[in-house]
Amino acid sequence: MPIDVMMPFYGDVAQFRQAVTSVLAQRDGDLRLVVIDDCYPDPEPREWLTSLTDPRVHYLRNETNLGVNGNFRRCVELVEAEHFVVMGCDDVMLPDYLGTVRALARDHPDAVVIAPGVEVIDDRDDVVRPLGDRIKAFLTPKPAVGAAATTLTGEAMATSLYHGNWTYFPSLLWRTAAVRDVGFRPGLEIVLDLALLVDLAATGGSLVHDPTVVFRYRRHEASVSSVQAVDGRRFAEENAFFAVEARRCADLGWHRAARAARFHATSRLNHAQSRVLTAIAALRRANARP
Template identity: 65%
Template sequence: MLVDVMMPFYGDFTHFRQALLSVLHQRHRDFRVTVVDDCYPDDAPWRWAESLGDDRVRYLRNDTNLGVNANVRRCVDLVTADYFVVMGCDDAMYPGYLSRVVELAGIYPRAAVIAPGVQVIDGTGLVRRPLVDRAKHLLAPKEKTVLSGQDLAVSVLRGNWTYFPSLLWRTEAVRAVGESGFRPGLDVVLDLALLLDLTVDGGALVYDPRVVFSYRRHAASVGSVPAVDGGRFAEESEFFAAAARRCAGLGWSRAERAAKMHLTSRLHHGLARVRAVGRG
């Protein structure tokens, strides 16, 4: 099974090297990796990627800086394989990551999303589990499971326990819910928005707790920077209000309540305020 590994890039060069090498060291060899450079300030990453001499690696550079959302959507537009991953340029695959998610996709061929177990690391590569990730762990299913319909909507709206860069998406399902699959204007919750779109469209998510992916959480990550000035929570509040109205229209009362409460987002917001006060 061919997998397109899409890597939107604008970040730490060292992390980028580790991320790309982790893809090239996969035991499952049937993949292509496309790096989409969002106007990084110098050409060192491109020159390094070219020096690898691996014809499975394609390095593209945007003419102008698109920002997180638009660059992710460009990545999805470039996908031609039946399955794809939008991997963070600071994350890392275990050598068996692609083997495992491809195996699960074969077992559940109509699933829209495969979500594997994830280990969280910090900027230096040390294993961490900050409060937000402890909450994700508590919210995630405890064993391999298949979720769909209102049950899936309730699960991810209560608290999005998935890790976007680790997810394997079925291309046909993503394309069916929109031109590119990701809504313009969303940076922090674009993956949750797509999960909800797929759920409403009848898609299923397969979760497997076996850890095969390292997600890097650090001060410069996409989710962390907007939390400093509150932009993250403004985006989340607007999204959850719209999600509640949507679920109400479907008659999904449990999912509507979960969206209205969005408890984990509120708790994260409160914690960020406390930390901001502590920093003066």
């Protein structure tokens, strides 16, 4: 059965072409690629995409700009397959990505999320390891001796993610029915993926992680999260989110998860360390203070 690769688009045209090409070059070609154009003003991406003769490629353009959260919700509405990916239009699938996540989903039929191994690249396609990604690597659960993958469920899954969201959203394979039951929380742009993951954990869902690297996630300064970190919006959204989560976990009797949500140390330390020097250098003392 095909896997739906949903690709919300609004961004760099060259990187978009690279992302699409990497999807169509998968060794496991049983897929449907759906590009959802969020009213990008340049017609070149649309013209290039519609010129492709591959029947697996589908193009849709939103009537109005929906923004990050709205376009992600639109992606979920349009999914037809049992499993789907919401891939960034600047990321890259390595050739064995789909085959790997499909096999993991088959071997772990109860999993609602599959998280494969990821390497980070910059705008020049060079593999990089910024501080935040080194922290992610440290927090990523390691498989038990003799096991190929790690499974997290319920409170253990939520606690791990509150300590630090070590997943890379565009690389995740989701079970469609489970995601539709929960949905993306309205109003979130930075932590909408983390919110979905912990909402699935609260329903008893499980996450399977295999460290085999099959996906390349692009890290660059123009991303929504990077821009909002500098002007303080990211801190505000995360702090509000974790406060709500701490109360919810306490109500569920998830005491370890509640402590992790209240402290959310990695979120604080990672963003402060990576952005404070930039803010000070630009004499933005008000932005550096948070």
